[in-house]
Amino acid sequence: MFLRIDRLQVALPQPKEADPNAAAAVQELLGGRFGEMSTLMNYMYQSFNFRGREGLRPYYDLIANIATEELGHIELVSATVNLLLTGATQPAPPDQAPLAAAASLRNTHHFIATAQTTLVGDSMGGSWRGDYVFSSGNLVLDLLHNFFLENGARLQKIRVYEMTRNPVAREMIGYLLVRGGVHALAYAKALESVTGVNVSKMLPIPNIENAKFPEARKYESQGVHRVLYRFSPEDYKDIARIWRGPAPTGDGELQVVDGPPAGGPIPVLPEVPEEFAPGLDPAEIAELAKKLAAS
Numbered sequence: 035m036f037l038r039i040d041r042l043q044v045a046l047p048q049p050k051e052a053d054p055n056a057a058a059a060v061q062e063l064l065g066g067r068f069g070e071m072s073t074l075m076n077y078m079y080q081s082f083n084f085r086g087r088e089g090l091r092p093y094y095d096l097i098a099n100i101a102t103e104e105l106g107h108i109e110l111v112s113a114t115v116n117l118l119l120t121g122a123t124q125p126a127p128p129d130q131a132p133l134a135a136a137a138s139l140r141n142t143h144h145f146i147a148t149a150q151t152t153l154v155g156d157s158m159g160g161s162w163r164g165d166y167v168f169s170s171g172n173l174v175l176d177l178l179h180n181f182f183l184e185n186g187a188r189l190q191k192i193r194v195y196e197m198t199r200n201p202v203a204r205e206m207i208g209y210l211l212v213r214g215g216v217h218a219l220a221y222a223k224a225l226e227s228v229t230g231v232n233v234s235k236m237l238p239i240p241n242i243e244n245a246k247f248p249e250a251r252k253y254e255s256q257g258v259h260r261v262l263y264r265f266s267p268e269d270y271k272d273i274a275r276i277w278r279g280p281a282p283t284g285d286g287e288l289q290v291v292d293g294p295p296a297g298g299p300i301p302v303l304p305e306v307p308e309e310f311a312p313g314l315d316p317a318e319i320a321e322l323a324k325k326l327a328a329s
């Protein structure tokens with residue numbers, strides 16, 4: 035089961051203005067084949083379906099624990115999309131066409147279907163799909179798949195970074211490049227411990243260091259690239275049997291941190307009256323608050 039903390043894994047800057055086409059591009063990192071929905075659901079279902087876990091506890095713990103961190107990643111990318119869409123239109127009566135600007139934007143679904151918030155889909159409007167999940171039951175093959183998935187995700191994060199200078203998008207991507215780097219290395223180390231093959235020699239894929247991205251460099255200087263967070267009060271302690279040894283960056287030891295990162299606040303999304311979201315007028319909201327307090 036899951037506990038939930040009402041915070042983002044990292045603080046995001048407040049955008050100065052809406053950037054809806056950047057939001058459309060960032061959707062790929064949420065609901066594309068290599069997006070956070072895919073890392074989340076791959077590791078989640080592999081953990082549900084894991085056979086023989088008593089003898090293989092560190093590998094089960096690793097996959098289950100990283101799945102939990104990925105829950106926070108879909109939350110972080112969603113917050114980014116939502117911030118980039120905030121302020122894209124202005125309130126006005128329907129006959130003044132307050133959503134007219136949206137007709138020529140990349141993703142009209144953001145404006146028609148979700149009141150200027152995230153979609154569980156990719157940058158071209160395609161839905162995230164269950165068949166993006168690979169859960170073969172073969173431990174080496176599943177770990178190899180996860181290593182591939184993390185590196186595919188890294189390549190696509192970098193390409194989206196190259197598409198936008200938006201500081202909110204870049205902050206999120208910088209953080210997730212560092213966390214994805216941790217996960218790629220963790221799966222490489224898991225594969226090495228099972229097979230003896232030095233998989234981590236392939237890293238980084240593509241061949242560019244995270245330190246080349248200023249937003250990622252900031253997190254590396256805080257040591258975030260050496261840390262595997264243990265997202266449970268009592269469980270998944272055997273991740274430390276895999277996540278140990280010197281960091282490949284040569285600046286210290288890999289370390290398991292008990293508990294989540296301090297993180298940052300979840301941005302408050304303003305009302306969008308021209309979308310009827312949330313669709314209550316201020317008097318109704320005040321009356322509702324009174325009614326709920328009285329009971």
Ligand code: MN3
Nearest residue numbers: 070073104107
């Ligand atoms: Mn992730």
